Amino acid sequence: MKRLALIAIALVAASSQAKGDYLRYRVYPQTMEEASRITNSPLGLFSDDVRLGETDIYVAPGQLAELWKLRLPYQFVQKISATYTPPELVDSFDYRNVYLRYPDIIAQYEEWRTENPGVVERVQIGRGQPSLNNPIYAYRVFKPQAQDVAVPPKSIVLTFGIHAREWVSPACGLHITRKLIDELNAGTSPIAQVLTDNCAVYVIPVLNPDGYLHTWTSGGRLWRKNRRNNGNGTYGVDLNRNFSIGWGGGGSSGNTSSETYRGPSAFSEPETSALRNFCLGLPNLRGFIDYHSYAEKILWPWSYLTSPPPDVSTLSAIASQMITEMVADGGHTYQHGQGSVALYIASGTTKDYFYSVHDAISYTIELRDTGAYGFLLPEDQIAGTQDEAWAALKRLILGVL
8 A cells, every 4th residue: 555655656746747857766775686776777866876775866757667666665855957057157257156067167277277377287188978079187286396396296186077967076176276276376384385396286177078068958967977879879887987996896787777887898988098097197196086976975995895995094084184174164064984884885986996006095075965955056055065175185185295
């Protein structure tokens, strides 16, 4: 009887679903086998990962039968309008209060590069899908004073926008870059001392430009993956399942329709191979952060293994210090933990790769919020989230150098 009531509620919700709208449901996986059903489903994840206990998914028009195929208890949460009409920006890029399109994001970085010669430099590290030809850039923030340190001895890498729909991630990249420039120009803070002659921060504003651009089109707001044509009527690879460490394991899917489709091989995608190749040429990569949303968590390796990493004490201590700084700046209280334990097993992720291959202190930061808005974080929360992201990075820089 209860199941019939749930089906009736789902049918009523689906009957009022407008074109372009999604229906958000909460499902309750209790075992790894149940979680894998969600991972391999074509249904969208309304979270960065599948989570044991409860996971929110979204149902596009015509997908209600896929919800039933999960054979899991579920509860209707809300109807979501997937459309977004950005404000017209003419004279300035108000990145503290509005989300920006990809060309506007790059235009802002270019403005800062022009204004700060010798402090901000740009290199194109690759492109997205060949059919779309969108560039992927890295911006170096560094202040060499002596001629013999034109190449910094140490590096920190920050990636933003690997998942297309997580708009607050690239927004945080903008704020962090502005703050790094300001610190260097002031020249007196501990951060400025580190970034003068000693270390460079490399910012990847949007690693997934094709996917991000797609989220600004009608009906694409919740798109997660890149825009690879899989050749069977489906599109996209989850770039955060396409790295080599643990590739093909739990928490990723071989189903091309899945939101966690890992691709045909590790580094099969131009976006992930571009980041790999660029970072292999960097000197002494000491720190790495991949900024995502949402969950308000700081996660360290491993994600593909449940056993602790060798540097668990250091990783835990720095994450705890990050959170202390975030709260001190008036931010939300984040949680921290090993990715596979605090969330769910995920294979082929950035943080596992950079920790394993580069021996870097590596994190994923899941930004605001904890689920009320999810990927559709209101613009009045951008600035607060940016402040939290910056507070965390300051602690990482001082903690690893």
